[in-house]
Amino acid sequence: MIQKHTRKINIGIAILAVLLIFALAMVPAQGATKKSKTGWKKSGSYTYYYYKSGKYYKNRFATIKGSKYFFDEKGRLVKGHFSHEDNYYYSDASSGKVKTTAGFVKYDGNRYYVTKGGTIYTGHTLKLKGKRYKAYATGRLGTGVFKYGTVSRFYADSNGVVKTTPGFVNYNGDRYYVNSEGKIEWGHTFKVSGYTYKAYATGRLGKGIFKYGSKYYYGDSNCRVKTTKGWINYNGKRYYAASGGKIYQDQFITVSGDRYYASSTGAIQTGSFKVDGKNYKTTSTGRIIELNTGKAIGIDVSYFQYEINWKKVKASGVKFAIIRCGYRGSTNGKLYTDSTFMRNIKGAKAAGIDVGVYFFTEAINAKEGKEEADFCIKQIKKSGVNVTYPVVIDTENLSGARASSSRLSKTKRTEAVQAFCKQVKAKGYTPMIYASTSWLNNQLNMSKLSDYYVWVAQYYKKVTYGGSYKCWQYTSSGKVNGISTRVDMDYWYY
Numbered sequence: 001m002i003q004k005h006t007r008k009i010n011i012g013i014a015i016l017a018v019l020l021i022f023a024l025a026m027v028p029a030q031g032a033t034k035k036s037k038t039g040w041k042k043s044g045s046y047t048y049y050y051y052k053s054g055k056y057y058k059n060r061f062a063t064i065k066g067s068k069y070f071f072d073e074k075g076r077l078v079k080g081h082f083s084h085e086d087n088y089y090y091s092d093a094s095s096g097k098v099k100t101t102a103g104f105v106k107y108d109g110n111r112y113y114v115t116k117g118g119t120i121y122t123g124h125t126l127k128l129k130g131k132r133y134k135a136y137a138t139g140r141l142g143t144g145v146f147k148y149g150t151v152s153r154f155y156a157d158s159n160g161v162v163k164t165t166p167g168f169v170n171y172n173g174d175r176y177y178v179n180s181e182g183k184i185e186w187g188h189t190f191k192v193s194g195y196t197y198k199a200y201a202t203g204r205l206g207k208g209i210f211k212y213g214s215k216y217y218y219g220d221s222n223c224r225v226k227t228t229k230g231w232i233n234y235n236g237k238r239y240y241a242a243s244g245g246k247i248y249q250d251q252f253i254t255v256s257g258d259r260y261y262a263s264s265t266g267a268i269q270t271g272s273f274k275v276d277g278k279n280y281k282t283t284s285t286g287r288i289i290e291l292n293t294g295k296a297i298g299i300d301v302s303y304f305q306y307e308i309n310w311k312k313v314k315a316s317g318v319k320f321a322i323i324r325c326g327y328r329g330s331t332n333g334k335l336y337t338d339s340t341f342m343r344n345i346k347g348a349k350a351a352g353i354d355v356g357v358y359f360f361t362e363a364i365n366a367k368e369g370k371e372e373a374d375f376c377i378k379q380i381k382k383s384g385v386n387v388t389y390p391v392v393i394d395t396e397n398l399s400g401a402r403a404s405s406s407r408l409s410k411t412k413r414t415e416a417v418q419a420f421c422k423q424v425k426a427k428g429y430t431p432m433i434y435a436s437t438s439w440l441n442n443q444l445n446m447s448k449l450s451d452y453y454v455w456v457a458q459y460y461k462k463v464t465y466g467g468s469y470k471c472w473q474y475t476s477s478g479k480v481n482g483i484s485t486r487v488d489m490d491y492w493y494y
Contacts, residue, residue, distance in 0.1 A: 037050050037052075037053040037054055038050045038051070038052060038053065041056075046076040046077070047076065047077040047096070048071070048075050048076065048077065049062065049064060049069070049071065049075075049077070056071070056075045057069075057071040057075060058071055058072070058073060058074065058075045059071065059072060059073040061084075061098065067095075067097045067098075068097065068098040068100055068118070069091065069096055069097065069098060070082065070084065070089065070091060070096075070098055077096045078091060078096065079091050079092065079093050079094075079096045080093050080107050080108070081107050081108070081110075081112065081120075081138070081139070083138075087119045087120070087122075088112075088119065088120040088122055088138060088139045089114075089118055089119060089120060090105045090107060090112060090114055090120060093107065098118055099114045099118060100114075100117065100118040101114070101116065101118075102114060102115055102116040104159075104160075110140045110141070111140070111141045111143065111159065111160045112135075112139045112140060112141060113126060113128070113133065113135065113139070113141065120135075120139035121135050121139060122135050122136070122137055122138065122139040123135060123136065123137045126141075131161045131162075132161070132162040132164055132182075133156070133160045133161065133162060134146075134148050134154060134156070134160075134162055136148075141156070141160030142154060142156050142160065142162070143156045143157070143158055143159075143160050144156065144158075144171050144172070145169075145171050145172075145174075145176055145184065145202070145203060152183050152184075153183065153184040153186055153202070153203045154178075154182065154183060154184060155169045155171065155176060155178055155184060162182065163178050163182065164178075164182040165178070165182075166178055166179055166180045168222075174204045174205070174207075175204070175205045175207065175222070175223045176199075176203045176204065176205060177190075177192065177197060177199070177203075177205065184199075184203040185197075185199045185203065186199050186200065186201055186202065186203040187199060187200070187201045189225075195224040195225070196224065196225040196227050196245070197219075197223055197224065197225060198210075198212045198217060198219070198225055200212075205219065205223035206219045206223060206225065207219040207220075207221070207223045208234060208235070209232075209234050209235070209237075209239060209247070209265075209266065209267075215246045215247070215249070216239070216246070216247040216249060216265065216266040217241075217245050217246065217247060218232045218234060218239065218241060218245070218247065225245050226241055226245050227243075227244060227245040228241070228243065228245075229241060229242055229243045231255075232247070237267040237268065238267070238268040238285065238286055239262070239266045239267060239268065240253055240255060240260065240262065240266075240268065247262070247266035248262040248266060249262050249263070249264055249265070249266045250262065250263070250264050252275075252288075255451070256431075256450070256451035256452045256453065258287045258288070258468050259287070259288040260282075260286045260287060260288060261273070261275060261280065261282075261286070261288065268285075268286035269282065269286060270282050270283075270284060270285075270286045287468060289468075294493070294494050295491040295492060295493050295494065296319040296320060296491070296492040296494065297317055297318055297319055297489070297490070297491065297492075298318060298319055298320035298321060298322065298471075298489075298490040298491075298492055299313070299318055299320075299321050299322075299478065299480060299483075299487050299488060299489060299490060300321065300322040300323070300324070300358065300473070300487075300488045300490060301321060301322075301323055301324065301340075301344060301483075301487060301488075302323075302324035302338055302340065303324075303338055303339050303340040304485065305340075305483050305484075305485050305487055306340075306484060306485065307484070308344060308347065308348075308482060308483050309481075309482035309483075310344075310347040310348050310350065310351035310353065310482065311351050311482070312481045312482030313348070313351065313353065313480055313481070313482040313483065314351040314352055314353055315481065315482075316480050316481040316482065318353060318480060319353065319354065319492070320353060320354040320355065320356065320389055320490075320492060321344075321348045321353050321354075321355050321356075322355070322356045322357065322358050322389060322390075322392060322455075322490070323338075323341060323344045323345050323348065323355055323356070323357050323358070324338045324341065324357070324358050324359070324360065324394075325337065325338055325341045325345075325357040325358070325359055325375075325376055325379040325380070326338050326341070326359050326360075326375055326376070326379060327359065327360035327361075327362075328359075328360065328361060328362040328363065328368070328372060329362065330362050330398055330400075330401035330402060331401065331402060333362065333364075333368070333402060335371070335372070335375050337379060341357075341379060341383075342382075342383055345357070345383050345385050346383060346384075346385060349385045349386070354388045354389055355385060355387055355388065355389060356387060356388070356389025356390045356391065356392060356432075357376055357379070357380060357387060357391055357392065358391075358392035358393070358394045358434060359372050359375065359376050359391075359392070359393055359394060359420075360394045361393050361394060361395050361403065361416065361417070361420070362398075362401055362402050362403045363403060363416035363417075363419075363420070364402055364403055364408055364412060364416065365412060365415065365416055366415045366416055366418070366419035367419070368416060368419075369393070369415070369416035369417060369418070369419030369420040369423075370419045370420065370422075370423045372393065372420055373391070373393075373419070373420045373421075373422075373423035373424045373427070373431075374423060376391050376424070377391070377423075377424070377427045377429065380429075387429065389430075389492075390429070390430040390431060390432035390453055390455075391424045391429045391430065391431060391432065392431075392432040392433070392434050392455060393417055393420045393421065393431070393432070393433055393434065394434045394435075395413065395417055395433065395434065395435050395439065395443075395444070396434075396435060396436060396439055396457075397439065397443075403416075405443055410442075410443055410444065410445060411445065413443060413444060414444050414445040414448055414449065417433060417444065417449060418448060418449060421433065421449070421451075421452045430453065431452050431453065432452060432453035432454070432455055432470070432471070433449060433452055433453070433454050433455065434455040434457065434473075435454075435455075435456070435457065436456070436457045436458065437456055437457070437458045437463065437464055437465040440454065440456065440465055440467065441465070441466075446467055450467075450468075453469075453470040453471070454467060454468060454469040454470060454471075455469065455470065455471040455472075455473065455490075456469045456471070456472055456473070457473040458472070458473075458474070459473075459474065459475055459476065460474075469493075470492065470493055471490055471491065471492050471493070472490065472491045472493075473488055473489070473490045474489060474490070474491060475488070475489045476488050476489075
C-alpha cells in the first residue's frame with residue numbers, strides 16, 4: 001500500500017513540475033508584451049506613441065526627446081497643416097515634428113507663415129521685411145490673383161508676396177492691373193497712360209474681340225481697347241468699330257460708300273446670307289454686291305444751268321442735288337467759287353431737296369488735293385446749309401489742262417484725289433469720287449481709293465464699271481421742270 005501511494009505522489013509531483021515549468025515559460029513572454037507597449041508604434045498607416053503600458057497620447061501636444069508632436073483624438077500622429085483649439089499649426093509631413101520656429105512652410109501647394117511659438121499666422125495682412133502677405137482664416141497665403149475680403153482683389157507671386165505698386169501683371173494667360181492702392185481694378189472701365197481698359201468682375205482685362213456688358217469691343221495684345229472708328233481684323237474675321245470703340249452688331253453699316261452686315265457677334269458677314277427674309281451676297285471682304293434695292297433720282301448743277309426754280313424741281317420728283325461749289329483754274333491753278341453756288345444750295349435746301357457739293361479739280365499733288373477739300377468745307381460752312389449728301393471731287397480730262405491725262409501721272413492724280421477724300425472725312429463729311437468709267441479704270445488707282453464712295457458717269461443703258469459705285473450719272477441731257485437748260489441726271493442707290 002505504501003508503494004502505491006508513493007507512486008501516486010510521484011506522479012502528482014511530476015504533474016506539478018510540468019505546470020511550474022509552463023508557468024515560468026510564460027513569464028518572459030508577458031514581460032516582453034509590456035515592453036512592446038511603450039514608445040512609437042505603427043498600426044496600418046497610423047503612428048501612435050505609448051508613454052506607458054496601454055497608454056498613448058490623445059488630442060494633445062507632446063514633447064518627445066526635445067521635439068514637439070501632436071496627436072488627434074484617436075491618438076494618431078498628425079502631419080501637415082492642422083488646427084487645435086482655434087489655432088493652426090504645421091508639422092513636418094515626413095516626421096510629424098511640429099514647427100515651433102518662425103518661418104514659411106509649404107504644404108499641399110499652399111504657403112503658410114509660422115510665428116514664433118509655432119502658431120500659423122491667420123486672418124490678417126502680414127508685413128515682413130518690407131513685403132506684404134495676406135493670410136486667410138486657415139493661414140493659407142493668397143497667391144496669384146485672389147479675392148480677399150468682400151470685394152477687393154489682389155495679386156501675389158508664388159511665394160505669397162503681394163504686389164503693392166501700380167502696374168500690369170500677367171497670370172494664367174490673362175492680364176490684370178494693380179492700382180496705386182495695391183488692389184486689382186475690377187468691374188469697370190478705366191484708363192492708364194491715356195489708354196482705355198475694361199476689367200471684368202474677376203479683374204481680368206478684355207482682350208481680342210470680347211463682350212463687355214451687351215456690347216463687343218477689341219483689345220490688343222496688351223488689352224488696350226480700340227476707341228476710334230475703323231476696321232478691325234482679328235482671327236481671320238473683320239469687325240467695324242464706331243467712335244468710342246463699340247463694335248457694330250446686328251445691323252447693316254455703310255463704310256466709304258460700301259455696305260456691310262455686322263452679325264450678332266460683330267463679325268462682318270461674308271458669302272451668302274439672309275436678313276429679314278432677304279438674300280444677300282458679298283465679296284471676300286464682306287462688301288455686299290447686291291445692294292441696289294432702291295434708287296433716288298437727282299441732278300447735279302453749276303452756273304451753266306443759270307436760274308433754277310427749285311420748287312418746280314422738287315415737284316418734278318428730284319430727291320437730291322449735287323451742287324458745284326467751285327473749281328481750280330485749268331492753267332493757273334487758282335481756286336474759284338461757282339458764282340451760283342450760294343443761291344443754288346440755299347434754294348434747293350429751302351425747297352426740301354437734299355444736297356451735296358462737288359469741286360472740279362485740277363490738283364496735281366496731295367497738297368493741292370487737301371487745299372481743294374478745305375475750300376469746299378469753307379464754302380459749305382459759309383452757306384449755313386446742312387449738307388447730307390457727299391462732298392465730291394470731280395476728276396476728268398480737260399485737254400491741255402494741268403491735270404489732264406497727258407500731263408499728270410496716274411500715281412500723282414490718285415494721291416491728289418486721296419488727299420481730298422481724307423481731308424473731307426477728317427472734317428466730318430462724306431467724301432466721294434466722280435469720274436467716268438474709263439477714267440476710273442485707267443487714270444486712277446482705285447485700290448488705293450476703295451474706302452470712298454464712287455459716282456460713275458456713263459451715258460449708256462447700264463454701268464460697265466466693275467467696281468463698287470453709289471451713284472450713276474446716266475445722262476447729261478436731262479430735262480427737269482424748273483431748269484431751262486439741259487441738266488445732268490443721276491441715280492442714287494440705297
